[in-house]
Amino acid sequence: MRALLLTLLLLPTVAAADDAGPVPVPVPAAVPSSARLLHLPPLQAEPDHPLELIAAIDGAWREADLVARWRRRGDTSWHDAPFRRSSAGGWYAVIPADGVARAGVEYFITGGETLHFASADAPHPVAVVPSAVDQLAELDRRRHQGRADEVAIDVVGHQFGNRFEEADGPRDHFLRAETRWTHHFFRHLYATSFGFGAIEGVTPAESALDAMELETQARYGFGEVRVRLHPAIFVDARVALGISHDGFIAGGAAAVILGRPWATSVSAGAEYLGDMGPSAFVRLQWDTAPPFLMGATILRTDLPGAVLDDGVLIRYDLSHRLAGRFTSRASISVGARDGAPHLGGGLGMAYEF
Numbered sequence: 001m002r003a004l005l006l007t008l009l010l011l012p013t014v015a016a017a018d019d020a021g022p023v024p025v026p027v028p029a030a031v032p033s034s035a036r037l038l039h040l041p042p043l044q045a046e047p048d049h050p051l052e053l054i055a056a057i058d059g060a061w062r063e064a065d066l067v068a069r070w071r072r073r074g075d076t077s078w079h080d081a082p083f084r085r086s087s088a089g090g091w092y093a094v095i096p097a098d099g100v101a102r103a104g105v106e107y108f109i110t111g112g113e114t115l116h117f118a119s120a121d122a123p124h125p126v127a128v129v130p131s132a133v134d135q136l137a138e139l140d141r142r143r144h145q146g147r148a149d150e151v152a153i154d155v156v157g158h159q160f161g162n163r164f165e166e167a168d169g170p171r172d173h174f175l176r177a178e179t180r181w182t183h184h185f186f187r188h189l190y191a192t193s194f195g196f197g198a199i200e201g202v203t204p205a206e207s208a209l210d211a212m213e214l215e216t217q218a219r220y221g222f223g224e225v226r227v228r229l230h231p232a233i234f235v236d237a238r239v240a241l242g243i244s245h246d247g248f249i250a251g252g253a254a255a256v257i258l259g260r261p262w263a264t265s266v267s268a269g270a271e272y273l274g275d276m277g278p279s280a281f282v283r284l285q286w287d288t289a290p291p292f293l294m295g296a297t298i299l300r301t302d303l304p305g306a307v308l309d310d311g312v313l314i315r316y317d318l319s320h321r322l323a324g325r326f327t328s329r330a331s332i333s334v335g336a337r338d339g340a341p342h343l344g345g346g347l348g349m350a351y352e353f
Contacts, residue, residue: 035059035066037116039109044129047102051095051126055083055109060091063111068093070107073125104128136231137186143262144184145324147352153179154329158344160311160337162204170213172337174201174304190234193224199276201304216304218244218276220251232259240273249274263287277302293319299335311337313344325352
């Protein structure tokens with residue numbers, strides 16, 4: 001009885017389905033015949049650096065020859081850079097460093113007969129822009145007129161004197177000379193220098209009351225580097241080895257320059273050279289009165305190996321470029337160690353080639 005009732009209830013539903021006709025069958029969407037590529041083109045590149053082109057590719061298996069065709073601006077022949085799978089899951093092609101010329105580079109992306117980005121008739125241009133270091137180096141080369149080497153000699157001295165000097169007390173003075181050769185790279189490693197130096201001096205042996213003098217001298221060689229950490233921050237470092245009146249000596253120096261060393265800047269540094277003792281300085285340099293470059297230095301020093309209180313002097317210097325290749329330098333100083341201030345000074349010359 002229950003089965004008969006269910007059959008009577010279902011008969012209208014089956015009849016309605018028969019009147020509506022056949023049930024439609026879903027048709028699968030057409031499968032694309034080529035890969036789909038999403039690419040964000042670069043606008044700039046650094047010269048002589050590889051240029052990486054990154055893309056997201058859907059269905060890359062449908063095209064085995066997806067390539068970026070590139071050429072230097074002005075060339076007529078094309079070169080292929082195939083796309084490869086990266087470990088991160090994306091795709092990339094690399095235009096080699098020798099292809100990224102300063103004139104620029106252009107490219108398009110194709111897979112067989114399908115163009116995915118740009119075309120041979122309308123390739124995408126990439127401007128090649130020098131890096132900040134390259135631009136600074138180029139400016140420095142122009143400033144030096146293409147000359148990267150320099151030889152220089154500087155002589156500086158100071159008479160400290162002392163309060164007992166008029167009573168035939170011990171003398172206190174020094175004379176220092178250095179000659180160096182410098183080669184400029186104009187990059188992060190801005191320059192390297194090698195040179196020789198000599199110091200001659202006389203200073204009280206123990207105290208001014210003893211009326212005893214110590215004759216000091218040193219002969220040394222040194223190497224220096226200048227590093228550009230920032231367009232307006234330079235660091236100098238020096239290592240020195242030599243002999244003195246008392247035997248073998250070693251030393252070093254370091255300085256930080258804020259600004260442009262060839263123009264307006266502030267610098268501070270220190271030096272130690274064996275038996276000659278330590279020194280420290282602060283220097284202000286300015287170029288507000290061309291063609292002269294001027295500077296003022298406060299120097300505290302034990303030169304030439306003094307055992308008295310540190311000598312302090314103020315030095316004013318002036319340099320001037322002559323005939324393009326030559327630069328002359330002169331300085332005058334005033335300072336004391338024990339007693340009234342006395343005068344000193346220096347001369348120098350540099351030649352660029």
